[in-house]
Amino acid sequence: GAVVSQHPxxxxxKSGTSVKIECRSxxxxxxxxxxxRQFPKQSLMLMAxxxxxxxxxxxxxVEKDKFLINHASLTLSTLTVTSAHPEDSSFYICSAxxxxxxxxxxxxxxxxxxx
Amino acid sequence: xxxIEQNSEALNIQEGKTAxxxxxxxxxxxxxxxxxxxxxxxxxxxxxxxxxxxxEKRKERLxxxxxxxxxxxxxxxxxxxxxxxxxxxxxxxxxxxxxxxxFGQGTTLQVKP
Numbered sequence: 001g002a003v004v005s006q007h008p009x010x011x012x013x014k015s016g017t018s019v020k021i022e023c024r025s026x027x028x029x030x031x032x033x034x035x036x037r038q039f040p041k042q043s044l045m046l047m048a049x050x051x052x053x054x055x056x057x058x059x060x061x062v063e064k065d066k067f068l069i070n071h072a073s074l075t076l077s078t079l080t081v082t083s084a085h086p087e088d089s090s091f092y093i094c095s096a097x098x099x100x101x102x103x104x105x106x107x108x109x110x111x112x113x114x115x
Numbered sequence: 116x117x118x119i120e121q122n123s124e125a126l127n128i129q130e131g132k133t134a135x136x137x138x139x140x141x142x143x144x145x146x147x148x149x150x151x152x153x154x155x156x157x158x159x160x161x162x163x164x165x166x167x168x169x170x171e172k173r174k175e176r177l178x179x180x181x182x183x184x185x186x187x188x189x190x191x192x193x194x195x196x197x198x199x200x201x202x203x204x205x206x207x208x209x210x211x212x213x214x215x216x217x218f219g220q221g222t223t224l225q226v227k228p
Contacts, residue, residue: 006158032214043204043220044159093158097214104216106151106158 003027004096006107013084014115020080021110023094029074030096034104035067038091050077084114117142121205121219128195129227136190136222138205143217145207148181150190153202153221162203163190195226 003026013019023033032051036044048064050056050071058064066088068080077096081088091111095104120139128134138148147166151159165172165181165188172179178191192199202223206216 004158034216043218044216046215046217049215091156095158095216099214102214103149103161103164104214106160109156109158111156 002103002105004030004094004105004107006092006094006110008110009108010111010113012113012115015085016083018080018082019084019112020078021092021094021112023077023079023096023107025075025096025105028096028098028105030077031074031099032097032102033071033077034095034097035069035077035079036093036095038093038109044093047079081112084112086114088112089114117217119143119205119207119217119219121203121222123220123222125223125225127225127227130196132195134192134195134199134224134226136203136205136224138188138190138219140186140207143186143207147208148179148188149206149208149216150177150179150188151204151206151218153204155202159204192224195224197226197228200224200226 005024007022035047038044046059047062048056048058050069052071052074056069071077091109093109095106097104118141149164150162153159163179165179176193180189202221204221205219
């Protein structure tokens with residue numbers, strides 16, 4: 001149990017386009033979902049926390065108008081990178097938790113490359 | 116400022132030996148600490164959680180210690196195998212109610228046969 005999927009697993013897009021990444025909890029209901037970004041040889045940096053049905057809470061320095069997060073149901077959260085630029089190229093990872101301070105289960109990640 | 120530090124240098128050990136990884140933190144009062152394994156191009160996989168009032172936790176060949184006085188956690192893999200080769204991340208959860216995880220930069224372990 002406690003499987004989290006992400007789609008797509010990788011995406012290449014042109015600069016200026018928008019990209020949507022989905023995060024799904026397959027066998028449990030996720031009260032809270034988290035979005036992380038990881039640059040090569042660096043650690044995971046939390047971008048935002050989202051609770052089902054409410055607005056996401058963004059970490060300092062993360063532009064909420066650029067990284068749109070929607071947590072529309074207890075099993076799905078989406079991250080949309082709007083007007084992507086090459087510096088947005090990174091590995092994006094989501095995690096899901098049954099409760100606010102519960103164990104987080106991580107997705108396999110999405111590799112975004114912006115040309 | 117708040118910091119979590121793991122040894123950024125790769126750890127190379129011989130198969131069968133015990134690997135010991137270190138996680139130090141400053142200016143945190145974590146409610147609990149977690150260790151994850153991450154393989155290249157994959158998301159982290161949860162290994163162990165230890166709470167602030169626990170000194171040691173074990174799971175099969177894994178052992179974690181947590182010293183809140185030293186502000187340090189040690190992660191041990193006994194009888195290491197080449198399949199244990201990966202990057203190991205420690206993560207702290209603060210005492211707030213947000214459940215946010217703050218990750219260290221990870222230590223890469225290479226177990227040689």
